[in-house]
Amino acid sequence: MSGSELLSMTGLTLQVALIATTLSLPFALAIAHALARHEFTGKPLLQALLALPMVLPPVAIGIGLLLALGRRGPLGPLWETLGVDLVFSWWAAAIAAAVVGFPLLVRACEQAFGDVDPRLERVSRSLGLGPWQTFWRVTLPLARRGVLYGVVLAFSRALGEFGATAIVAGILPGRTETLALGIYSRVQLGNDAGALALCAASFVLALSAMLVAETWLRRPSRRFGPPPP
Amino acid sequence: MTRNLIRARVAREGFELEVDLAWDERVLVVFGPSGAGKSTLFEVALGLHPTSRPFVRIGGEVLDDPDLPLETPLEHRGLGWVPQEGLLFPHLPVRDNLRFGAARAAGTGASLLETAIEVLELGPLLERRVDEISGGERQRVAIGRALASTPRALLMDEPLASLDLQLRARVLPYLLRVRDELDLPILYITHDPDEAMIVGDRAAVIDAGRVVAEGAPARVLWSRAVLPLSESLGLENVLEVRVLEAAADHAIARTARGLRLTVPCPAPLTPGQTLQLGLRAQDILIAADPPGRISARNVLEARIAALEPVEDGLLVHLEAGDPLVAKITRSAADALALAPGGRVHLVIKSQALRRLA
Structure with missing residues (x-):
């Protein structure tokens, strides 16, 4: 396996994970904020549904995505009209990675928002800032450590995503073949040396991401800690 | 409106x-x-x-x-x-x-x-x-x-x-x-x-x-x-006083109506400074006769304006230049034969005067 092949697969993996995380972040923030701040009927059901991608077989998620994104699925006419063909593209890989990482992101954000004293949001509003400005200037800055932790977790999960991706994006060298898919196809072909090289690259990426999370994001912050008595 | x-x-x-x-x-x-x-x-x-x-x-x-x-x-x-x-x-x-x-x-x-x-x-x-x-x-x-x-x-x-x-x-x-x-x-x-x-x-x-x-x-x-x-x-009673003299651990102060008090001063005070003092009703002792030598720094003469029974005692409304309220037990009031119009002496430890501002 050539070095440029390894580089391009690593690049594609990072690209997919980055797009996956970026795509899911706004939705995760909105849902997590609603869960952390409001009580409503059906909340446990919503929470259970949100956790599903974490516990369902990834292959089953892949099939679900195939139905949702494929031209032969119920939404097929829509994709036809829009002229987009997501299945077997790297976008499909990004969507698959976004779906499986979503529960991790929502949970981390919900926890982070829950830790922000809602009275601080009230104070902000009493000072003339609307709910939207209050979110950007008070809630999100105070929750940012937990939110970033969730982002890194979801990003790391996306780096290694295999099952759903293989179904909905296929294993197309140069187009959708991320590191995880590359390892599998090389093992299938008996190319153990290539598989090991990709494993090593995956290891480095995953370890770097988790080190960032554990070093800077999980540690309780002095800056955002409670004020001394 | x-x-x-x-x-x-x-x-x-x-x-x-x-x-x-x-x-x-x-x-x-x-x-x-x-x-x-x-x-x-x-x-x-x-x-x-x-x-x-x-x-x-x-x-x-x-x-x-x-x-x-x-x-x-x-x-x-x-x-x-x-x-x-x-x-x-x-x-x-x-x-x-x-x-x-x-x-x-x-x-x-x-x-x-x-x-x-x-x-x-x-x-x-x-x-x-x-x-x-x-x-x-x-x-x-x-x-x-x-x-x-x-x-x-x-x-x-x-x-x-x-x-x-x-x-x-x-x-x-x-x-x-x-x-x-x-x-x-x-x-x-x-x-x-x-x-x-x-x-x-x-x-x-x-x-x-x-x-x-x-x-x-x-x-x-x-x-x-x-x-x-x-x-x-x-x-509590709240009194506004002006500092007349300040010593190391206490000061002499006076209300606008002329009530003179010795107050503790953990922090240095300067003459002319005004203070708000709080005094709990139960921290005022009432004596029927002038007390002799006593550690409390404030002994004031007062006239009883009214007696008001409350659940767990008696409120004594006093006129000592400024109006004050003391709270004592009914048996104490009976023993001293307190009645409206009567003259009494009030004993207030300087430490009982709490500085509010």
């Missing part, structure tokens, strides 16, 4: 608040024991109980009117809220906390930001982080932040309650400066009668969700309706 009006009925599990408060005075102190409904009343003023359809008018401006209907959201009420624990934004330095709401006044050219920094002496704190400053400083910043938003009124929710006595005495003068130098209506909640007396132009006493007395603080705080609460409130 009064400038200020709060009419509300809020029912919660096991608790009901029903108030109809109207006032024109600048500073209304709402006063009562914890659990009386003060905080709920405060939330009504902030517009946090829209479902109970309250009527709220503050500083001449109608904020909520169920008949129109009108409900003004929190961000448009223009109220400077000073919460009990300060609730400064922990991710912002003092300067940005103060500026946080100043945008509301931007363009009107009427921002109180500079005034707040000056009156509350916040200049040296501006670059500090909020977890680096003391509790008293945090409370001053919280008052400043509310002021800087250039509100139509200040809403202060027990702003001194989270501070110990010493810090309270340090912050209170700033609070009085805000009251005196800025022409802003203030709704002030407290469970501390000293504060109620010092801060308020008008007082409303609230108990079990109802307003039980309203009027001038000095009158209301001694009214019959308040007596059942006196135990939980620890009602």
Whole structure:
């Protein structure tokens, strides 16, 4: 396996994970904020549904995505009209990675928002800032450590995503073949040396991401800690 | 029509608040024991109980009117809220906390930001982080932040309650400066009668969700309706004195009406300085004859104005130049044969005089 092949697969993996995380972040923030701040009927059901991608077989998620994104699925006419063909593209890989990482992101954000004293949001509003400005200037800055932790977790999960991706994006060298898919196809072909090289690259990426999370994001912050008595 | 009006009925599990408060005075102190409904009343003023359809008018401006209907959201009420624990934004330095709401006044050219920094002496704190400053400083910043938003009124929710006595005495003068130098209506909640007396132009006493007395603080705080609460409130005499002479550990001071007192001074005092002193009713001893040599530094002559039986004793209203109230047992009153018009001697340890401001 050539070095440029390894580089391009690593690049594609990072690209997919980055797009996956970026795509899911706004939705995760909105849902997590609603869960952390409001009580409503059906909340446990919503929470259970949100956790599903974490516990369902990834292959089953892949099939679900195939139905949702494929031209032969119920939404097929829509994709036809829009002229987009997501299945077997790297976008499909990004969507698959976004779906499986979503529960991790929502949970981390919900926890982070829950830790922000809602009275601080009230104070902000009493000072003339609307709910939207209050979110950007008070809630999100105070929750940012937990939110970033969730982002890194979801990003790391996306780096290694295999099952759903293989179904909905296929294993197309140069187009959708991320590191995880590359390892599998090389093992299938008996190319153990290539598989090991990709494993090593995956290891480095995953370890770097988790080190960032554990070093800077999980540690309780002095800056955002409670004020001394 | 009064400038200020709060009419509300809020029912919660096991608790009901029903108030109809109207006032024109600048500073209304709402006063009562914890659990009386003060905080709920405060939330009504902030517009946090829209479902109970309250009527709220503050500083001449109608904020909520169920008949129109009108409900003004929190961000448009223009109220400077000073919460009990300060609730400064922990991710912002003092300067940005103060500026946080100043945008509301931007363009009107009427921002109180500079005034707040000056009156509350916040200049040296501006670059500090909020977890680096003391509790008293945090409370001053919280008052400043509310002021800087250039509100139509200040809403202060027990702003001194989270501070110990010493810090309270340090912050209170700033609070009085805000009251005196800025022409802003203030709704002030407290469970501390000293504060109620010092801060308020008008007082409303609230108990079990109802307003039980309203009027001038000095009158209301001694009214019959308040007596059942006196135990939980620890009602006190409040005296304003001017320092005449200061020594190392005590000072001689005098009220405007000529009552001379020896007061302790843990911190140096200077002649001419004025102090607010609090004195608990049960800390005044009554002697029928002049006491001889005695350690207590204050022995005053007084005339009994009235005797008022209360549940667990007797309130003795006294005229000693200034009016004072002492609380003794009925058997003590009987033993001394106290009666209205009688002359007695009051014994007050200087340590019993608590400096409030």
